[in-house]
Amino acid sequence: MRIFTASLATETNTFSPMYTDVHSFYQSFYAPPGQHPATPTLCSAPLIACREFAAMDASLQVIEGSCAWAEPGGLLNRHSYELLRDEILQQLQQAMPVQAVVLGLHGAMVAQGYDDCEGDLLSRVRAITGPGVIIGATLDPHSHLTPQRLAASDLLIAFKEFPHLDFMQRARELVQLALLAVRGEIKPVMSSFDCRMIDVLPTSHEPMKSFISKIRQLEQQGAALSISVIHGFMAGDVSDMGTRLLVITDNKPAEGAALAQALGMELFSFRGKTLPQFNDINTALDLAQQVAGTVVLADVWDNPGGGVAGDGTLILHSIIARKLTGVAVGTLWDPMAVKLCFAAGEGAVIALRFGGKSGATAGAPIDKTVTVRCLVAGAVQQFADSSVPMGDCALIEFDGIEVILNSNRCQSFDPSLFRALGIAPQQRKLLLVKSTNHFYQGFAPLAAKVIYVDAGAPYPSDPTRNKYTKLRRPLWPITPQPFD
Ligand SMILES: [Zn+2]
Incomplete structure (x- = not known):
């Protein structure tokens, strides 16, 4: 079995003046094929997980693509995005045929002319592989879950913890589920629910701490293959900004949708109550x-x-x-x-x-x-x-x-x-x-x-005051009752 892995990730604060280009990636983290160090980074952990699985299974052949990460910043320069994207796509083209592609993404990358970089990248990956190849990615929960990403991929898994200390565990889960899917032992289907809110949701504190424990229990009990909370990223002015629940089931879309909705509405009830005490x-x-x-x-x-x-x-x-x-x-x-x-x-x-x-x-x-x-x-x-x-x-x-x-x-x-x-x-x-x-x-x-x-600056931490130009749906706290 042949599996291709690569990583392209940054988090774009579209309100920030810290513009991002290819050099921001080269300065933060850049590893061309075969040169990724033995230690993972937050978003390139799937590559390390692939190496681990290959070490245990001689029939698994890992083809490594480039991995690049830029420290979160402002809008990504179009040419830089296309350069890094096309580098990975060319590597994938050369690696074909593969049975699975697992990518380390962030999910809140925005470039000039690309509001949904990850959706664009995943769609182009799908165009190369065609249907039938399993495509998956890890995501940072501070990301935007767009329809284009869901349509182009089979497995999207976000870090559960904020702080994101579990990135390596999520990467192993992704690779494991991808391998099971390639072998035909599972048929992953993703169901998502739009919580119509945006908030900051640390899992080191209640109520999110218990909510994440509950989600882990549901996974262990077999309610789903994977459950992710997409917290959303309020500093991204894109149409799909917001909190979402994402449930992957073994071909049970109705059950997945019901679970995503139930958990999503529970999360909605926590809005405004998730932060520890902030002081001036x-x-x-x-x-x-x-x-x-x-x-x-x-x-x-x-x-x-x-x-x-x-x-x-x-x-x-x-x-x-x-x-x-x-x-x-x-x-x-x-x-x-x-x-x-x-x-x-x-x-x-x-x-x-x-x-x-x-x-x-x-x-x-x-x-x-x-x-x-x-x-x-x-x-x-x-x-x-x-x-x-x-x-x-x-x-x-x-x-x-x-x-x-x-x-x-x-x-x-x-x-x-x-x-x-x-x-x-x-x-x-x-x-x-x-x-x-x-x-x-x-x-x-x-x-x-x-x-x-809370020194009051410079992050755009108050959604009711941020100048969003692309939101097209009601979202708490901008709309107090978004489900009415
Ligand atoms: Zn994050």
């Missing part, structure tokens, strides 16, 4: 100053994982104004400042302007005389089984505050980002990270308290 900056810092141990402050809306710059300074300005010490910030994106620090060298004391350069809303740049404490070329942090490149990083210090400046935009996944620059995170009073919820599993164990901070 002053409330958050008041709370932090009352805690004895290490406090983790999450700047939830300046999260590069949502396609914004990650160079916002609103919270850091307040920390400076309060003269707080024992503070470590990980990270603040500023490649220009990193370059200057590398030129000055470790131990240098320099006047530096850093942060706040990419937009008008996320705070002004900071000017300080800083000591360059540590320089690391090509620093990485860990996230579950994957290594996330932070690029060249500089640790600067001023007034009892340490800031890690990074040159690859990336969200704060794990305390290893601090250790990479020589900081023992549990020895600091205050850790400021940029992440909506992916940080939680990694940082909660070392935190006396985790505080989510």
